[in-house]
Amino acid sequence: MYNPNFKKLEREYIFPVIEEKLRQLRIMQPDLDIVNLGIGDVAFPLSPVFLEAFERALSDMKGRVIGYGPSGGYDFLKKRIIEVEDYPLEPDEIFINDGINHDISHFLELFSSPLRIGMFDPTYPVYGDAATLYGHEVIPLPCTPETGFGTSPPSMRLDAVFLCNPNNPTGTALSATSMARWIAWANEYHSLLLFDCAYCDFIRSPEAARSIYRFEGSKNVAVSFHSFSKSFGFTGLRLGYTIIPHEICAEKGSPSLHKLWNTIVNTKSNGTSYLTQKAGYYCLEEAARAEKSRLIAKYLASASRLKQILQPAGAAVYGGTDCPYVWWHAGNEMFDRLLNKHGIVTVPGSGFGKGGTGFIRLSGFISDIVLEKACTKLVQCVPYEIPNHRS
Structure with a gap:
């Protein structure tokens, strides 16, 4: 007899769901340049x-x-x-x-x-x-x-x-x-x-x-x-x-x-x-802890830069100061729009509970190359994706 509590899980674990969406997107749009601001994993080789x-x-x-x-x-x-x-x-x-x-x-x-x-x-x-x-x-x-x-x-x-x-x-x-x-x-x-x-x-x-x-x-x-x-x-x-x-x-x-x-x-x-x-x-x-502090500062700086692009465009964004995650109150459709139209991977807030509905998470755990690509894409698309700032 399997554990009946599996039936009580309200949703699938969000990250495999995102991976499946990415797989399908690569099939449908093989030439789309994809930038991943999703899973919070390390972005640099071991120091x-x-x-x-x-x-x-x-x-x-x-x-x-x-x-x-x-x-x-x-x-x-x-x-x-x-x-x-x-x-x-x-x-x-x-x-x-x-x-x-x-x-x-x-x-x-x-x-x-x-x-x-x-x-x-x-x-x-x-x-x-x-x-x-x-x-x-x-x-x-x-x-x-x-x-x-x-x-x-x-x-x-x-x-x-x-x-x-x-x-x-x-x-x-x-x-x-x-x-x-x-x-x-x-x-x-x-x-x-x-x-x-x-x-x-x-x-x-x-x-x-x-x-x-x-x-x-x-x-x-x-x-x-x-x-x-x-x-x-x-x-x-x-x-x-x-x-x-x-x-x-x-x-x-x-x-x-x-x-x-x-x-x-x-x-x-x-x-x-x-x-x-x-x-x-x-x-x-001491030397290794100093390197740890350098890496932490780098990830936080990436999150801060993402936030600095979103705020002037009128986005309601939070976090990014004490943790390299930016929490954007972007509406229920923003995750799919950013992914399918612009190739930007985020995480839908609903995967973190009902209180996350209407939000998306952007990760600062990214390399310098990914950061530059992400900033370019966001500068181009955000003014058109935020309803109050459409041209």
Whole structure:
């Protein structure tokens, strides 16, 4: 008997749908020059300093027998993460993994009874799809331009809330004040905050919240998920980590979530490769972190340039400051018009929840060549595609 919760999924995962549309477009218009501002993947080869990190890691393995490692990761990487990020944590509160998505979805296995899980709408679709497949109830928390695409804590208890900060797809970040409110709410209602930090390294606004563990009371309620993918360009290499403080329990009197998660990890994982973890360790040295900052600035600059083209034409655009995504309130037909008429690939906002209807996401994760082509195309087509600026 297959899992009946598959029937409850409201939509197909958006990115394979886009790929199919692209495939059909290439058949119908083989000469159309296509510019992809869609999926947020790395756009540049691994930097020499990152390649050197892997070479050093490989050299460390010469003449040594390195078999299965600890399921939750090696202490050398955990201690380096704590040192660099200045986390108030112990090494065993960090679990090394091969990327965020697995842990975000598998974490919900810890709970047998159906949970009521809140999530921003719009937001990254994996949260809602995973919750639905495990039989939990998804409670949308509407995020609009009027609220800065954040939302205040509800005046009721939810078992857990997913917070993506900065938010994918809107590219906007919660302020420190907002984060403090969420932590206070979670402590009051004994709720969990599941904090997706995939884009935290991109935050530049001084008022935005970057690390949840700098807030009082956070270790009682917050689990966080981190990635090397976007900031270090590790999407093809896979490395991340999950933080579960010892203090967190699912409910009063129950075993700690840390203990339960440790059981899950030991049961289902043989650990992330030594090579990748040791390379990650070297990538946290000063020279590599400087290169990471350079790449982040480059992606943010690309998003800013896309935004600067759209705004003067009258487009209602958001994000692009603390995350390299530009969120354009463009109407329900803009995705298809840009794709089929102009060869510009974006992501329809409806793929991120009902709150994304009428929006499209443009990605700044693009090369210099793609950026120039995209800017040329947008300058030519945007004045004619925005109703109030047709000639």
